[in-house]
Each structure stands twice: as C-alpha cells, then as structure tokens.
Amino acid sequence: MSEEIRKGLVGVVADRTAISEIDPETSSLLYRGYAVEELAARCTFEEVAYLLWHGELPTRLQLLEMEGEGRAQRAMDERVRTAVDLLPTTAHPMEVLRTAVSVIGATDPYAGDRSSDYAKAVRLLSQIPPVIAYDQRRRRGLPVVPPRPDLGFVENFLHMTFGRVPAPVVVDAFRISLILYAEHSFNASTFTARVITSTLSDLYSAVVGAIGALKGPLHGGANEAVMDTLEEIGDASRTLAWLDETLAARRRVMGFGHRVYKKGDPRVPTMRAALGRLVEHYERHDVLDLYTSLERAMAERTGIAPNLDYPSGPAYHLMGFDTRLFTPLLVAARVTGWTAHVMEQAADNTLIRPLADYVGAEERHVAEHDG
C-alpha cells in the first residue's frame, strides 16, 4: 500500500471546482474564467467577491444590492469587541481574528442554516475588516474608528485602520492585493474549509479552521515572515551573505517557492508593479533595493521564484500595517474564496476522509496487572 501514498497529497486531484483554474505550465490563474491580472486592472474588490460567489460579474444593480447588504454590517458587534478585549495584546492577530470569527458564528442564530450561506459570506466579508482595524489600533493605544457607509470596501477598510483614506495610489495597491489574494483553488486553508464543510459542519466553523491553516508560515503566514526577513537582512549589501548562511542552514526563505507554480507565480508581476508605485509614493527606494537584491540572489543561488507573499509583505509594510497584521489581511481577501468553496462543496457533498497506511506496532495485548 505504501507505494500509493502521496505525502502532502502532492499531485493528487481531490475533486472538481468551477471557482478558479491554475495552470502551472503557463503560470496562469483564472477566477471563473477571467485572468486575475485583468480583474486586478479593471474591477473593484466587491465585483471580484461577487464573481467568486456567483460565477458571473455583477450587473450594476446586483452590485448595489450586495454592497448595500455589506455596508449595513460594517460596524463591529459589541460581543465581538468584548471577546477581542479579553485577549492579551501578546496574542497573534491571527489568533484574535480566529476567535472573533468564532464569536461572529456563535452569535448568528442561523449559523447552521445552509440556505443562508451566501448571507453569512457577505456578513463575514463585512465584519472581518473592523476586527483587523481594531486590533491594530488597540495595540497602538488608539480609539476605534467607526465605519463610513459612503466608502467602498477598500477605502473603508483603510479608513477604519488609519483614521483616514490614504492617497489613491495606496488605495489602489491595497485593492490589487486583495483581488490577487482572494482565491487560489485547493490550497491548504481552502481544502481545510472544504474538509470541515464535508462533515456538514457550518460555514463559520469552516472559516475558523481555514484561518488556523492559513496562519502557518508555509502558507499565509509567509507574508509577515517576508517582512521579518527583509528587516533581518537590513541592507541590500548584506543579502548574499545572509542568503548563503540561510541556505547552508537549510532554512526556507519565506515568500519564495510554491507547491503548484514551479515556473513563477502569475500574481507576482502585478503586485510587484503596485509595490513599485508605493515605493515611489513613499520615497522608500531602500525597500525596493532590498526586495530586488533577495529576488536576484534567490534566482542565482536556487532558481526559486517569489510567490505573492513576497511583494505583498513589503507593500503592506509601506501602507502602514503592523507586520503581524499581514496574514489577517490575507484572511480579509481569502474569505471570499473560502466561502465560495464552502458553498460549492455543500452543493455536491461527499465526506472527505482519506485512508492511512498503518506503520505502528503489531497487535499486542495488555499484560494482566493489579489495579
């Protein structure tokens, strides 16, 4: 049996999906048939969320309806705030968000009602940003900023975090990052959400589980680790020495490599261009020098290309987010893909339950003993 084992499910096709298509040969990514670069160039984040959930881009009226539902639910529920306040600021923001989503689910009287999964997805999309914004602000000792219903999702998210809407170039880079992060087929966190859904558990539980899976540094946690790396290197003149030391110690360089893309991540050029515009805006050429030096050194020493976490980490840093908030930002985007997958799994469900090849002790018996 052991020759059939594919550790890490490498190369295993676990099911069908109509949500996104990855082609590692051509390094392409389509959401519902649209190239992700095109969506990033032409769409709002709300339009992309609608596309992932419904399979088609919205008409003006459909978009207005979805935005109306979302904008009405942007304020943080007091019960969620109370739960967050109970957590120490030493808790990682992903732990805070995981707890908050659990509370959001536990306070929804229809949590177990499968027929309202779409409404729950819209609710989560609206309620995750205030938690992230509040968490950054409470760690800085700043007061809560109430949401603004007149603003789009992206502007409002930034407004709640920073108390103002930043320059258009910053808003645009943030919008692009959220679109690029929104969906990625059967990645570890999405697969986790599908496994949980397959047991007929509820959507909130699936998202809580997905947050747990995304937190790890081999997955979403890499975007914050990228920033730690760039800060550890400190200056482009130290990059090669740092990399040689890291590779000699057989440590991974975060933000590089990918389970599916071996020829490069198609999202990187779009996010790299947005990072370039941020660098110009903030006049932080030192960040780009560091970025480029590690990218070049990795190509030279290993031939391994960056993934989306590599440009998004420094982009979020320049925007003013605390490093530990980077992975929660990915949650704010990926919750669209996760919930689309929850609905797809639930619509044609089979319990996901693989087998294992047992390699433990032979059958044995407990010796008779007193007591």
Ligand SMILES: CC(=O)SCCNC(=O)CCNC(=O)[C@H](O)C(C)(C)COP(=O)(O)OP(=O)(O)OC[C@H]1O[C@@H](n2cnc3c(N)ncnc32)[C@H](O)[C@@H]1OP(=O)(O)O
């Ligand atoms: C949003 C996202 O989740 S994107 C992914 C974010 N994750 C990261 O950036 C973490 C760093 N990258 C990695 O650890 C890996 O590339 C993964 C986990 C993403 C993909 O891993 P896998 O497909 O399992 O590839 P695998 O781990 O087998 O790597 C193949 C070889 O490349 C090497 N390699 C892969 N990525 C890296 C890296 N980032 N740094 C150094 N070496 C690497 C491995 O050491 C391995 O070499 P070996 O065969 O000599 O042992």
Ligand SMILES: O=C([O-])CC(=O)C(=O)O
């Ligand atoms: O697909 C994966 O393995 C990792 C992921 O979520 C992404 O690249 O966005």
